[in-house]
Amino acid sequence: MSIPGICLILRLPAIAEFYLIGENYERRNLFMLKILSKNRLVIIYGISFGSLVLLLKWLEYRFLIIDYAFEVYVGAIALLFTGLGVWLTLKLSSPKTETVFVEKQVYITKPETGFLPDEKALVELGISRRELEVLELMSAGLSNGEIAERLFLSLNTIKSHSSNLFEKLDVKRRTQAVEKGKRLGLLA
Amino acid sequence: MSIPGICLILRLPAIAEFYLIGENYERRNLFMLKILSKNRLVIIYGISFGSLVLLLKWLEYRFLIIDYAFEVYVGAIALLFTGLGVWLTLKLSSPKTETVFVEKQVYITKPETGFLPDEKALVELGISRRELEVLELMSAGLSNGEIAERLFLSLNTIKSHSSNLFEKLDVKRRTQAVEKGKRLGLLA
DNA sequence: TTGTAAATCACCCGAAAGTATGAGGGCTGA
DNA sequence: TCAGCCCTCATACTTTCGGGTGATTTACAA
Numbered sequence: 001m002s003i004p005g006i007c008l009i010l011r012l013p014a015i016a017e018f019y020l021i022g023e024n025y026e027r028r029n030l031f032m033l034k035i036l037s038k039n040r041l042v043i044i045y046g047i048s049f050g051s052l053v054l055l056l057k058w059l060e061y062r063f064l065i066i067d068y069a070f071e072v073y074v075g076a077i078a079l080l081f082t083g084l085g086v087w088l089t090l091k092l093s094s095p096k097t098e099t100v101f102v103e104k105q106v107y108i109t110k111p112e113t114g115f116l117p118d119e120k121a122l123v124e125l126g127i128s129r130r131e132l133e134v135l136e137l138m139s140a141g142l143s144n145g146e147i148a149e150r151l152f153l154s155l156n157t158i159k160s161h162s163s164n165l166f167e168k169l170d171v172k173r174r175t176q177a178v179e180k181g182k183r184l185g186l187l188a
Numbered sequence: 189m190s191i192p193g194i195c196l197i198l199r200l201p202a203i204a205e206f207y208l209i210g211e212n213y214e215r216r217n218l219f220m221l222k223i224l225s226k227n228r229l230v231i232i233y234g235i236s237f238g239s240l241v242l243l244l245k246w247l248e249y250r251f252l253i254i255d256y257a258f259e260v261y262v263g264a265i266a267l268l269f270t271g272l273g274v275w276l277t278l279k280l281s282s283p284k285t286e287t288v289f290v291e292k293q294v295y296i297t298k299p300e301t302g303f304l305p306d307e308k309a310l311v312e313l314g315i316s317r318r319e320l321e322v323l324e325l326m327s328a329g330l331s332n333g334e335i336a337e338r339l340f341l342s343l344n345t346i347k348s349h350s351s352n353l354f355e356k357l358d359v360k361r362r363t364q365a366v367e368k369g370k371r372l373g374l375l376a
Numbered sequence: 377t378t379g380t381a382a383a384t385c386a387c388c389c390g391a392a393a394g395t396a397t398g399a400g401g402g403c404t405g406a
Numbered sequence: 407t408c409a410g411c412c413c414t415c416a417t418a419c420t421t422t423c424g425g426g427t428g429a430t431t432t433a434c435a436a
Contacts, residue, residue, distance in 0.1 A: 081266040085273020128382060141364030143422065156385050163424065164382095173392085174423075175363055176329030316412060332393065344415050351394065352412095361422085362393075 118185035125168045125184075132186065134161045139178040139187050306373035313356050313372075320374065322349045327366040327375050 122132065137147045144158045151158070162174065171177045181187040305320060315323075325335045332346045339346070350362065359365045369375040 077262055077265050078269040081269040082273040082276070085270040086276065087273075088270070089274045130383065138363060139367065141359065141361060141367040143361060144424095145422080153383090154385055156387085157383075159424070160384075163426090166424075171329065172424085173329060173331060175326060175366065178363060178366070179327065179329040314411095318413065331391095341413090342415055344417085345413075347394070348414075351396090354394080360394085 121184045121186060127165065127168055127186070131161050131165045131168070134158060135165055135177060135181050136187060138162070138174050139181060303376040305375070309372045309374060315353065315356050315374070319349050319353045319356070322346060323353055323365060323369050324375060326350070326362050327369060 127135075133151065134147055137150060142150065144162065145155055147153075148155045148158045162177075166172065166174075166177055169177050169180050171180055178187065310320065321339065322335055325338060330338065332350065333343055335341075336343045336346045350365075354360065354362075354365055357365050357368050359368055366375065
């Protein structure tokens with residue numbers, strides 16, 4: 001069992017995943033990069049393992065006479081790898097997370113240049129693209145009819161969108177929707 | 189060191205996790221499914237490793253015989269005690285708890301930094317104090333009825349004011365009035 | 377395959393908004 | 407004093423808005 005062999009073994013998971021999953025052969029390089037970044041620990045493991053075996057081999061040929069110190073040798077190995085196991089577990093074990101919600105007061109300040117709607121707020125409220133579009137035109141002061149004309153939709157569609165929008169924003173009127181939209185950073 | 193033994197070692201992390209975490213014994217099957225789906229990598233690792241060792245063993249007995257027996261033995265010891273270390277750590281280490289603070293954003297209406305409506309624009313457009321007052325409440329999203337209530341006036345009065353306001357601002361709807369009011373510096 | 381969500385459109389009804397017109401009282405500057 | 411403006415309120419009418427319900431198509435995920 002040579003050292004390259006061990007290293008090969010240690011790399012197996014990554015390789016296996018690569019060949020099993022990687023149907024798109026053009027993306028191998030990208031995939032490899034992902035492997036390198038994601039499986040950093042596995043790679044470190046492999047290198048460490050290899051180095052250790054190398055060290056042991058060296059020690060074996062340098063100082064130890066196998067017949068004499070076999071038990072010591074095995075004991076050392078056992079000790080070393082027990083330690084390795086402990087270290088690895090401590091390093092890798094995912095801590096049980098306790099989530100504490102801390103309320104943070106956020107003052108909304110609208111950036112004047114290059115406005116982009118707050119994606120997070122949009123997702124949280126479940127506001128769709130169309131609805132945001134309608135909201136924007138609302139804030140420009142257009143009536144539902146004008147919005148329908150502008151978007152090449154029927155008046156009823158705009159009404160549906162606005163109704164859904166009001167519910168998601170928890171408001172009753174378009175003026176409130178515009179006001180809240182600005183406050184939440186959905187509108188410029 | 190038999191092959192089933194090696195396989196057992198390789199399954200150790202999953203098994204250990206199962207028995208250490210699985211306090212709810214009724215959910216073992218569900219837990220196993222989760223293990224299967226989540227720890228796909230680990231399983232692939234285990235199977236690959238096992239297969240490779242099997243292959244090596246076979247080669248060893250077939251062609252190489254004794255020469256590599258020692259390395260395999262040491263490797264097995266290493267693995268065994270790595271597993272032991274992992275198991276020991278999982279068993280003995282006090283459960284790591286990590287407190288995660290999640291910021292929950294609470295939106296606050298920004299403190300008014302002493303806004304003053306543009307007097308010049310007001311005079312130019314001939315907008316009276318009452319009308320401006322109505323416009324401000326409009327921009328807050330209030331309905332005519334609510335504005336009337338707030339100002340202790342009748343609904344009709346508010347309608348009059350808003351109508352006059354719209355004419356002076358040259359707009360057709362309250363949303364446009366709010367938009368234009370902000371644009372002209374009449375509103376914050 | 378089934379289910380879910382978005383987007384589209386329709387119809388009805390009541391509420392709110394907006395238009396038009398008029399009227400009475402108060403304040404002010406010419 | 408009186409014209410002009412503001413504020414108030416009213417009636418009548420039209421338009422727009424918003425709620426409720428439901429159908430259809432598309433797309434995407436389970």
